[in-house]
Every structure is written in C-alpha cells, then in structure tokens.
Amino acid sequence: MRKTKIVCTIGPSSEKEDIFEQLCLAGLNVARLNFSHGSHEEHQKKIDMIKRVREKLKLPIAIMLDTKGPEFRLGLFENGSIEKKEGDKFIFTTDKITGNEQRVSVSYENLAKELEVGDVILVNNGLSKFRVTNINGNDIETVTEVGGVISNRKSLAFPDKMLKQVYLSEQDKADILFGIKNGVDFIACSFVSRKQDLVDVKNFINSNGGADLEIIAKIENNFGIDNIEEICSECSGIMIGRGDMGEEIPFEKLPAVQKLLIT
Incomplete structure (x- = not known):
C-alpha cells in the first residue's frame, strides 16, 4: 500500500472536472486551493467540483485551504514596471x-517604523x-x-527581520x-514563524466551529x-x-535544510 500522499494544487490547468477526475484516478489524495489568488466565488466552484468528483469516484479526496498569510507587496507603478x-x-x-522611477508604495503601513539602516529588502522572490x-x-x-525589472504587486521579503504585523489578517479570517x-x-x-501564530489560528478556528480541522504549518523563512x-x-x-525560503537561504543549502526539517 502506498503510504506517501500526493497534494495537488487546483488551478487553471486542473480545475476542469474531467482533468481533475484523471488526477484523482492517477493518485491525487489532497486538493490544495491557493487563497492567495481568486475570489470566494471562484473557490466555491472548485470545491463543489471536487465534492462531485470524489462522490462519483468514491475516493476520500481531502480539501486543503492554503491561506495567503502575512504577505508584503509593492503597490502599482504608473507604467506597470x-x-x-x-x-x-x-x-x-x-x-x-x-x-514611478524614484519610489513605490508598500502594503505594510508600519514598515518605515520597523526597518533600520542596513536592513535588506528583497523584491520579486529575491531577484532584486x-x-x-x-x-x-x-x-x-x-x-x-x-x-532588475520590478513590477506591480511583486512580493517583498526582509531576511532575518521579524516584523510586527498581526499574523492572522482579516482576509485570512474570512477565508478560514x-x-x-x-x-x-x-x-x-x-x-x-513561531508557535503563537498557530495558537492564534487555532483559537480562531475553534471559536468558529472548526475544531476538527487539521492545521498544517508552512515553513518559509529563517524564523x-x-x-x-x-x-x-x-x-x-x-x-x-x-520558493519563498529560497529568498533567505542560498539555493544550494535548501536540500540540507529540508532534510533537517523532516527528520
């Protein structure tokens, strides 16, 4: 019996019902929905489709909701980039x-209060x-x-800098x-980044009728x-x-870090 489980992200190429059915027959165990993108209406259609297929195939396909989390992003440019x-x-x-060419806005309103001279800002998954x-x-x-080229809404990261942004955002609450x-x-x-992040999530879930949900922690930074x-x-x-961990850790060290985390 195969013990390793397969998690597949359901996106534009796999949200068609016939394609998803083929994935399930090929071994998919968990359907992951990425809530960094898409509306509740779009995710509702995917969830309804997943439930139809698993009922049709009589397979125990689980559904995973992947939160956006405390992301930091650029604003918009006049010319896009x-x-x-x-x-x-x-x-x-x-x-x-x-x-414009001289400046750009950021999504975290307290960023200027928390960064210090000498800190590093990485843009677009560390490319700049x-x-x-x-x-x-x-x-x-x-x-x-x-x-390099930086454009609208690209990600920001601050290596080895613990910012004070509240972990559980209003968007994550609504998504959960x-x-x-x-x-x-x-x-x-x-x-x-820390135990308290999960304690906050569990308290919110338990107080809203989700005590039976399983919590998966995504490890994506040095903290x-x-x-x-x-x-x-x-x-x-x-x-x-x-992907995100690679912004803070050299790529050649990632395999060793991954092995350390899972042993």
Missing part, C-alpha cells in the same frame, strides 16, 4: 502613491535586492545592490470561515526554521515552502 541598476537610489514608502540607507518619515531610502462553512479538511498556514520544534507542537504537519 521599472528597471533599476546596481547603485541606483530608490524609495519604498508607506504613503498611498502610484509608483535593496539595502536601507536612511529612514525619512514614511520613506525608506535604499540603494540597489542587485538590479469560508473553509469551515464548506467543510475543508486542512488549513495550511503560510509563513508561520520558522529556528522555531520548528515549538511550531510542530501546535500543528498536525508541516509543509516546506522552498
């Missing part, structure tokens, strides 16, 4: 502005790198260390309530790695997010 070269100065700001040179009110002044209503089986919590033992005490399992 810009290009920065090594040595260029650039400003990240918490002001609500439309970005900026170092903080000065904090001026709501503006975070930086110099480009690794250039949606999942409880639809009887999902797993909640995968993104960017878990999650450092606190792995206390995190494991509050969840049913872990997922290793190598």
